Amino acid sequence: NAGVIQTPRHKVTGKGQEATLWCEPISGHSAVFWYRQTIVQGLEFLTYFRNQAPIDDSGMPKERFSAQMPNQSHSTLKIQSTQPQDSAVYLCASSLEGSGQLYFGEGSKLTVL
Amino acid sequence: AQKVTQVQSTGSSQWGEVTLHCSYETSEYFYVILWYKQLFSGEMVFLIYQTSFDTQNQRNSRYSVVFQKSLKSISLVISASQPEDSGTYFCALSEPLDSNYQLIWGSGTKLIIKP
Numbered sequence: 001n002a003g004v005i006q007t008p009r010h011k012v013t014g015k016g017q018e019a020t021l022w023c024e025p026i027s028g029h030s031a032v033f034w035y036r037q038t039i040v041q042g043l044e045f046l047t048y049f050r051n052q053a054p055i056d057d058s059g060m061p062k063e064r065f066s067a068q069m070p071n072q073s074h075s076t077l078k079i080q081s082t083q084p085q086d087s088a089v090y091l092c093a094s095s096l097e098g099s100g101q102l103y104f105g106e107g108s109k110l111t112v113l
Numbered sequence: 114a115q116k117v118t119q120v121q122s123t124g125s126s127q128w129g130e131v132t133l134h135c136s137y138e139t140s141e142y143f144y145v146i147l148w149y150k151q152l153f154s155g156e157m158v159f160l161i162y163q164t165s166f167d168t169q170n171q172r173n174s175r176y177s178v179v180f181q182k183s184l185k186s187i188s189l190v191i192s193a194s195q196p197e198d199s200g201t202y203f204c205a206l207s208e209p210l211d212s213n214y215q216l217i218w219g220s221g222t223k224l225i226i227k228p
Binding site: 042043045089091093101102103104105106107109 | 147149154155156157158159162203216218220221
C-alpha cells in the first residue's frame, strides 16, 4: 500500500512566481491535511479536507494561498506571487475518518529566491 | 503559552534506553497524545499513541510511553536505541475525539544516537 505521495520534492521559484504542490493521499483515507514546517515556526496547520470538502482553512494565509481537492485521490496547494517567507517544507497528510493517526508524505521543500 | 512542550535536543549512546519528555495542556476529558518521528528526509513516521482513557502505558515494538495523566506529561521511551533512531521526535495532542483534523504539535526533540 503506497503512502502519501507529494510532488515535487523540491521546488525553487523566483519571487513573485506561482508554485503548485500536489498531494496524493492514501487510498481510502477521507481526511487530507496540509501543514507548513519551518525552523522558526515549527509545524503549522494550514488546511483540512474531509471527503474532498474544505472543512477548515484557518491556517491559510488568506491572500496568496489556496488549496483544492478536486477528487479523492488528489489535492493541490497553490501559492501565488511567492515571497521568500513562503520558503518552507509543505507536508501533506491523510487519515481515516475518526482516527487521530495521520500518515504524512515526505514533504515538498519550497525555496523562494 | 505553548500547549505542547518538548525539550529541544538530547543524545544517547547506542543500545541505551532513551526517554523523550512531553508536557501538554488540556481541559478535555478525552484526548489523544501521538508521537511521530521525522526522518532526516523530512518524512514523518507515526510511532505510538496513548489516549486519556488508556489505563496502561502503550507499547509498540521498541517504543513505549510513560503516561502521567495527573501531571499532563507523557514520555516516549525507546529501548535498545540505535543510530537509526536519530531524528526529530514530535509529540502531538489531539482533542477531542472527533477533531482529528487538527493536531497541536510540540516543537520537537532532536535526538542523536552515537554508535
